[in-house]
Amino acid sequence: MSYQALYRVWRPQRFQDIAGQKAITQTLINALAQGKTSHAYLFTGPRGTGKTSAAKIFAKAINCPNLKDGEPCNECETCRSITQGQLNDVIEIDAASNNGVEEIRDIRDKAKYAPTSAEYKIYIIDEVHMLTTGAFNALLKTLEEPPKNVVFILATTEPHKIPLTIISRTQRFDFKRISVRDSCERMTYILNQEKITYQEEALTVIARAAEGGMRDALSILDQAISYGDDSVTVENAMSVTGSLTQELVLDYFDAIIQSNTEKGLSLLQSILSEGKDASRFVEDLILFSRDLLVYQQAPQMTDLLEGANVDEGFKTLSQTITAQQLYEVIGILNDTQQEMRFTNHAEVYLEVATVKLTQLAVAALVGSTAVEESRVNGNTQVEQQKLTDMEKELLEMKKQLQKLAKNGGTPQPPKKAPKVVSKPGNTQFKINTTMIHKLLSEATKENLAQLIDIWPDLLSMLSVTQRAIMKASTPVAASPNGLIVSFEYDILCQKATNDNELLEAISENLQRLVGYSPKMICVPAEQWPIIREQFLKLNKELLKKPSVEKSTSPAVVKGETQVVSDFEQENLASLETALPEPDEDETIVIEAMELFGEKNVEVKND
Template sequence: MSYQALYRVWRPQRFQDIAGQKAITQTLRNALVQEKTSHAYLFTGPRGTGKTSAAKIFAKAINCPNLKDGEPCNECETCRSITQGQLNDVIEIDAASNNGVEEIRDIRDKAKYAPTSADYKVYIIDEVHMLTTGAFNALLKTLEEPPKNVVFILATTEPHKIPLTIISRTQRFDFKRIGIRDSCERMKYILDQEKMAYQEEALTVIARAAEGGMRDALSILDQAISYGDDTVTVENAMSVTGSLTQELVLDYFDAIIQHNTEKGLSLLQNILAEGKDSSRFVEDLILFSRDILVYQQAPQMTDLLEGANVDEGFKQLSQTISANQLYEIIAILNDTQQEIRFTNHAEVYLEVATVKLTQLAIAQINNAAAETPSVNENTQIERQKITDLEKELIQMKKQLQEIAKNGGTPQPAKKAPKSVNKPGNNQFKANTTIIYKVLSEATKENLAQLIDIWPDLLNMLSVTQRAIMKASTPVAASPDGLIVSFEYDILCQKATNDTELLEAVSEDLRRLVGYSPNMVCVPSEQWPTIREQFLKQNKDLLKKRPVKKSSSTSIEQHETATATANDYEQENLASLESVLPETEEEETIVTEAMELFGKEMVEVKED
């Protein structure tokens, strides 16, 4: 028999063989054991993550007479026939080439007939998003009122192209990108069964190049095996994928830190001379920079690293290079990555990037001084705080004295805004005008919808764009605008200045939700203050509404008026109820009545 690719030979035959999708496989197994299966399923996710394999395993399990713990036996005649694709009751259809109305009508008509040899007739429609509008309409009625003993499994990589009427009639399972660790474990198992020698570091290189696809990982593994004569080594994996060894990356970063342009250009020429791919070179540098940042912030969470090996060289580099330098490096590499996509002379842009990187005018000693204030600076900050508090106390005493002279009752003093003077504080300033406009039109439904699809949006972005947006959260949304909070000011500023990123977010949102709001960036530290100021401004406008006065106004009537005002306020600010905080000061009913109607119009009745 001729040789078969690894991904065909080792296609999963049980749910437990599917790598990296434990939540999905466990749910399907439990549904089979409890006999609570649905009539229609929708499997979505990137390519090579196990959607079609899971559909075939489900078709075997639901028809297997020897089902055990939700797993098919793979030994009975039914299981073997499904594995070989010979069972007439399990029909697999490629929607890319059978996307017309007639094909779906044929499925609808044949689905009415009972299965011939199995308990259930299973239709697996792959790449279902390729169906035409008419075909979807023909399928809709069947999904709404399915025949008995018929199960539909729809698989797609682009769920946003499927009508919501179809999605609502299915159980949806989102297959995620397979992590590096899960990919490596699966490849180890296969190589052990094939009795082939390998190095674990080589499998990490392959898994990282596969970008979350198990099928891609096995295809690259096949190439590495052929390249290395049935042996998988780090060198072979690097050659097949065009990746860099960590030693080369560390040498390149050493040239950046030492501002040694000559060494950096020499390393670049050697790397390109070995046939390394330019795009892969930039991608590896960006991911390595990201790994250093993660390790600096959370050294104990090494499982978050994308593939860097935490050796002595890596630890020493993480202690030497600063976060600000890494921000600059990622920004330069991101620009270079975009430029080399549309040129035939990628090496020129790589040389320019190397010169920029090795001439960064950010010294480690200056960064340390800027990040850690001296003892004298700390003393000055404390003294300034004490002076501000003394001024605030003096001002409060004067206000109390004036109120006492006028015979009035002292009102609770409003809290002065906190001001902390930090040396060299040059934080990003959010555009409050645009933010206020978005908040005035924001709805709770828009925000909930965008929060739900936010992980899918990040997966659609490029690696560098995803690095910028990873620490972001949508906090308010309208049909035309989206406010996103960033944990770090520098990432917020980069996102605001990155026109291509803003356009990509808007376009991807159009694909996911059907409309394309413009993204506005705001630092997470500034967001509570901005939204509180917006709420106060809107409440002030509500209090200024004309209210019809009456000489017999009582506390009971005031409560009615207050309730009406509150209803009006909720009606106009319903879209903000999930994002705007409550005000810090709550006045009593009597005080509110005096402000609304005047002291002479309010009569206080004692119970």
């Protein structure tokens, strides 16, 4: 079989042939020209971006006797042998199938021997993240103190799986996805060399479908050439990639603007029945929305567009659709794209997305009406509240005047206390008082002090999202088995209580920091003084009863007899000293809650 795929025939043989990686190739060229090469390199990045090609070019350049400006000559015996894969001193290893300790030990032992026909012995280890932990450990010492004239080049698509001890001993180069423009330039050069006719728009379609991989782009180009009988047209590229023409995309957006759900669903069925790829359909819509948004904000910067053709239809649409609509379109399409990854019925999600998109204008109108009604109702409630407050103040002033007239003295201004408002429909965060009281009966000052001391360290061990939830939290009581944490905001308290992953992370990290993992109970900051006072009051009354008997067992109730342990009495005294007495304002709030019920009281601080 004499024919070779384009990506094999046109594999880069010089650094300047590598598309879209100018910063990396220039750095390597300068290092080679100045003789400042390292003993180990790490090339990371998505598939098909030039990592292995760059490693082979580097192997040729460092061993080439005719090196010129950091580029290999590709004509000497050494360069030709490396290109053909026949030089014994350049060893290419696939770590996916040679990932054991024995294979790496063999490399380590052979690396001690001097190169036979070249100046440097080069080890290129592809997909290095597939090595086992033992293999990485075997490689570590060699990377730290390599033999003379030996260079290791590690290539991977998943650098996060490589131990930091390995990464720190290499020079790391991150290969980025190749832009549409760079991919098109490379394909144009290849087609011109192969003397194949093409349309520039077709190359843009292929480059977008390749998603930043040059090898993928050349594979798709190969298919398009075969499909079109040695010519590359837009129609052929669309058929091969499953992409949409701009006319179809404009028709679909027209249905969105007109809120024509029937037209949108009809277009969708027509597109899918033609064999278009569902994932590619969503991707094209997202990129087209992005181009519309860019053109709206900066119409003169057409070079930033990913592939949209700025024709009359595109210009008209950009003037008709709003930026807010485009934000919502991109959000809906992005959610649909994520959902489609885990289903075998992608068309169902596309139909749902089409209905949502074509009803955006209606939803926006209903939403604005609801906001206006809410604003009007809110103003009415505020005015009613103000009137009620004024009546209360007038009643208070009347009482003061009556007292003044009766006693002939000067009335004292009433002490300002928190406003307690009865709210029958209030939906406050529900607190498990029973669990809190049980935990408080076992709490100690030592446990609390220990957790307060390590609390900043604990937060730093959480993820960014978890740390944001716990940022406004403070430990207020602790025992070996439990921990009460106070939150400044009810919503964060609710989120923390319902987030099982967060609770597990805190438990595991506490086990590492203090050697035990207490169960965390969350309470709002404004409710904590009330709960604490209720617990102290309850236990004080319990200890004052004559029927109290001391026991070493936990506190239980048997008929009329209360049995309280010495441990709990000591902890109660400890809590009384550790937790300050509530002030007069808090006492008023507690009495109000006892009178009206905890759920029907809201505390407002003046």
